[in-house]
Each structure stands twice: as structure tokens, then as C-alpha cells.
Amino acid sequence: MTAPHATSLPPLEDLAQATCARDFLDAFDGYPHGVVVMDACRRVLYLNRRMEELTGRSRATCLGLPCAQVVRTRLCMHGCTPPQTPGKLINVETDLLAAGRRLLPVRLTGMPLLPDSGAGPFRIEIVEEMASSGDECARCARGFRSPGGSARILGRSAQIEKLLEVLPALARSDAPLFFCGETGVGKDVFAEVAHALSLRSREPFVRVNVSPMPDTLLDVELFGAAEGGLPWVEHELPGAFRKAGGGTVYLAELGDLPLPHQARLLHMLEQGTVTPVGGKAPVSVSCRLLAATNADPELLIRQGRLRVDLAKRLDTFRIVIPPLREREGDVLYLAQRFLEHSAASLRRKIDGFSRDAQTALTQYVFPGNIRELKNIVEYAVMVCQGGQILAEHLPPHLALAATAGRSTEQGHG
Structure with a gap:
């Protein structure tokens, strides 16, 4: 199968000639960082072995693809690097969506390649991993602000440093996160930063304060309502899980959620669907769930305020935030x-x-x-x-x- 746009690409021999020798490209295979070479239209001409490992794709299957489909970084989501004047260097820190949907902090260095032979122009980009040290992960978590820009994790105690080391990895998972800790320890901030570090960061972050309210209103708040599903519902209401789209829903106090709603929440986690109030059929949802409680989950279970099966489902990644x-x-x-x-x-x-x-x-x-x-x-x-x-x-x-x-x-x- 021919790679897309391959027939209109400059021959790889032209690239080798432009760079003096084919050995120039072969030498990149021993380079410890990822290397991508592309043409003036930002179509991929070459990946080195390290870049193949990072992306999980071979250079043959990537030939002719737009760079953004191969070098999938947070920067690409906001548009490619700006057009460069000859010789100007680009050096930015961003995130790379790597093989296995891992999000790796990387340094992206790029520059035009304008050989004297007249071939090209080409562009070369080097992708250097920054996630090998725990300090970088902690810096990533501490430096990220929430989508609104107001939330930021502060602290330098050993307990907080340990949490900052693991939070970026947990944030990149699609599994639910369960934040536990006393009132005021910063559970909301951790949740917002976890969303900002996740692969869903460009999607909505929907916070639901599960405060006491009539069951019907809570149903609508979480799961939505069909048009005419209630006397006062004149048009369809999406609810939190549909408002989030592919983003994140954060339940601020799980212990206040009534048991029947906990059962529906568990069904959503297991089946990926919700049924709006008055709706006749379930609707698929694709958001991620974050939840928090200021009480001991085991105590909530003993008090009959938290379902055992829901607690087990959420306990895969429990993050306990220590008191000040x-x-x-x-x-x-x-x-x-x-x-x-x-x-x-x-x-x-x-x-x-x-x-x-x-x-x-x-x-x-x-x-x-x-x-x-x-x-x-x-x-x-x-x-x-x-x-x-x-x-x-x-x-x-x-x-x-x-x-x-x-x-x-x-x-x-």
C-alpha cells in the first residue's frame, strides 16, 4: 500500500544528497533522541529508530503523512510551529502523545534545513524526552495551572513532593481518580491539575458540587433530561456527563451522593452510557470521572453512605492528600x-x-x-x-x- 502523498514527495535520495551523504541519515539511528525530517509542506520523509519507538510506528508507514499525525504534541493541537526564517532555531517544551497513549513531557527543537545543493527546503525536528526524572514530573505537575488558570499545587514538603511525582502518570490514565483528604487540603486543586495534565486537557472540566438537593434535580444535573421529560423541561438538557464531552467530570463530595445515584454512576463507569430523565434510550458518554471525599471511604461504607462496589471501582487510584x-x-x-x-x-x-x-x-x-x-x-x-x-x-x-x-x-x- 502506497503511503499518502508519496508520489508527490521529493525522492529520499534528494534528501540524502542535500545533506551531503546518506550516512547523514543513517547516523541518526544511533541518536538517543527522536529525529523527524520533513519537506516544505511538513510531510514526513524520515524517522530515526528512536522516533519509531516513541510513536510506535515505522518510518515506512509514516512516509508522506502530515507531521501532526506522527509527531503528536500539545503544540500541534494549537497549530504547528510558526513559519521560520532560515537558520532560526525553535526550542520549546511540550507534551508528546507517544505509543500506548502515554503523554511524555518533551523538548522539541526544530530548524529549517536549507542545503547549498538547491534541493529542499527540508525541516528537521528533534524530540528529546524530559520524563526520565521524577524532578521533571514534579515540575510538570507543579507548573501546570487549571483550565481557568487559578488552581496550582503549592508545597515543598516530602508528602507533596511524593504526590507530585506520581500525579502526572496517574493523570494520563483514563481510569477514575479518587481524591481523599480533610476539608481544605486542596482536593479541588489536585483534580483540576490532573485534568490539565491529562490527554483530555483541551476538553471541558465539569465540576459538580454534590450538595443536598431534590433527587430529580440531581438526576438532571448529572444525567440530563429529555425534552418534555419533566414539566419544566422545554428543551433537552445534557447533564454533566454529556456536557463534558471527551473531558472530565469532577464530583466534589462523593459522600453526599445518594445511594440510588451511586448505582447509576457505577453503571455509567461500567457501560459508558447514561439515561436522561424522561429519556427512552441510553446515551453514550466518553468522559473521565474524578471524585473526592473529605471522609474516610471505609467509614462511609460502614455508615452506609458509600456503595462497596463503587468504592472498589474508584479505589484503583486513590490519592490521599495529607492535612497541612x-x-x-x-x-x-x-x-x-x-x-x-x-x-x-x-x-x-x-x-x-x-x-x-x-x-x-x-x-x-x-x-x-x-x-x-x-x-x-x-x-x-x-x-x-x-x-x-x-x-x-x-x-x-x-x-x-x-x-x-x-x-x-x-x-x-
Whole structure:
């Protein structure tokens, strides 16, 4: 079978001649990074062996294909690299959709190849993997913002570093993710970043707050309604799972979802279909599910609030986010980050926290976790009139913690 457009391609011999010798191409087979050579229309002329391994395709089957069908990167989704002037180098970091639908962080380097022989022009692109180190994966997770741009994982404790090492790999899977942790630890942020790191990142991220509401309204919110399916439904309503399309649905508090709806959710996961309220036939859906709970899943099961079969289905990838009090070093680190943000927004110059204020922050247990810390810092910035946050600028219950800390130190003095 002839490769598409192969008859209109410049002969490979022209490419070899343009690059002085065929040995020039053969040498690329020993190169540790992927190499692609294409013509002026960005049709593939050559892949080296490493690029064949990365894409899972042979150079023969790729001959003549558009580059975007072979070098499938996040950059390609936004349009190919801009036209280049002769000799100008492109060097960007992006993601490559590799064999097995793995998403690999890569550095893409490209430049025109304009030989003196008059053949061509050609273009060469080098794909260098960046996913070999855990540091790169952690950087990828920490650096990605949510689709709205507001959510970002912050922290440098050992617990958070460990989560950042595994999150990019889990995000690239299509399996459900189950985020567990106390109120305020950042489950929503982790979910949004997981979507941003996934292969579905260009599709919608639909957040559903499973708060107590009438069962019928919850049915419509999740599964949609057919036209006339309810007296007040004048036209078809898609529901969260159809709104997401090929994207992600995030259920913010699974423990609040009634058991009958949990059964329908399990059916959706297993069959890939939902039946709208008033609908006569199931409708296929292709979204991914992320869910979260601020309670212990085993406790929810014992209390009869979580179905065992649904819990087992979600437990394949359970991500437990530790409370702030267990994240050594993160309290002061996050407090400083929140201080910088709040001070900038209020156009105030505040350098940091006094020793007493730091003591109050580190001795407090933060039952509301990161969300509570953020609110405390914003309060302190608003009441502070100087260039440093003092203990007296903190809410009263934290000021008491500072006083208790000083008393303890004096008692040991």
C-alpha cells in the first residue's frame, strides 16, 4: 500500500544528497533522541529508530503523512510551529502523545534545513524526552495551572513532593481518580491539575458540587433530561456527563451522593452510557470521572453512605492528600506565598512574618487546612499597618497560640 502523498514527495535520495551523504541519515539511528525530517509542506520523509519507538510506528508507514499525525504534541493541537526564517532555531517544551497513549513531557527543537545543493527546503525536528526524572514530573505537575488558570499545587514538603511525582502518570490514565483528604487540603486543586495534565486537557472540566438537593434535580444535573421529560423541561438538557464531552467530570463530595445515584454512576463507569430523565434510550458518554471525599471511604461504607462496589471501582487510584499539620515546612512556605499574593493585590509592602507570628502559625493545627491558612493570611494583611506581620495581626485564636508558645519557651529557660 502506497503511503499518502508519496508520489508527490521529493525522492529520499534528494534528501540524502542535500545533506551531503546518506550516512547523514543513517547516523541518526544511533541518536538517543527522536529525529523527524520533513519537506516544505511538513510531510514526513524520515524517522530515526528512536522516533519509531516513541510513536510506535515505522518510518515506512509514516512516509508522506502530515507531521501532526506522527509527531503528536500539545503544540500541534494549537497549530504547528510558526513559519521560520532560515537558520532560526525553535526550542520549546511540550507534551508528546507517544505509543500506548502515554503523554511524555518533551523538548522539541526544530530548524529549517536549507542545503547549498538547491534541493529542499527540508525541516528537521528533534524530540528529546524530559520524563526520565521524577524532578521533571514534579515540575510538570507543579507548573501546570487549571483550565481557568487559578488552581496550582503549592508545597515543598516530602508528602507533596511524593504526590507530585506520581500525579502526572496517574493523570494520563483514563481510569477514575479518587481524591481523599480533610476539608481544605486542596482536593479541588489536585483534580483540576490532573485534568490539565491529562490527554483530555483541551476538553471541558465539569465540576459538580454534590450538595443536598431534590433527587430529580440531581438526576438532571448529572444525567440530563429529555425534552418534555419533566414539566419544566422545554428543551433537552445534557447533564454533566454529556456536557463534558471527551473531558472530565469532577464530583466534589462523593459522600453526599445518594445511594440510588451511586448505582447509576457505577453503571455509567461500567457501560459508558447514561439515561436522561424522561429519556427512552441510553446515551453514550466518553468522559473521565474524578471524585473526592473529605471522609474516610471505609467509614462511609460502614455508615452506609458509600456503595462497596463503587468504592472498589474508584479505589484503583486513590490519592490521599495529607492535612497541612502533617506537611513539615509547608505552613510557613504557603503563608509567605499567600502573603506575597495578598500584599500585591492590596498594593502593600509587607516583607514577612515576625518570629512570634511564625510561632503562632506553626503551633496551630489548622482544622481548615490550606483554605483556613489562606484566609488567616489575608486577614493579617488587611489589619497590618507596618512592614511585617506581627502576632497581634493574626486572628485572636492564633495570637493565643503564640502566647502559649512564649510561655512554654520561658518555662524551659
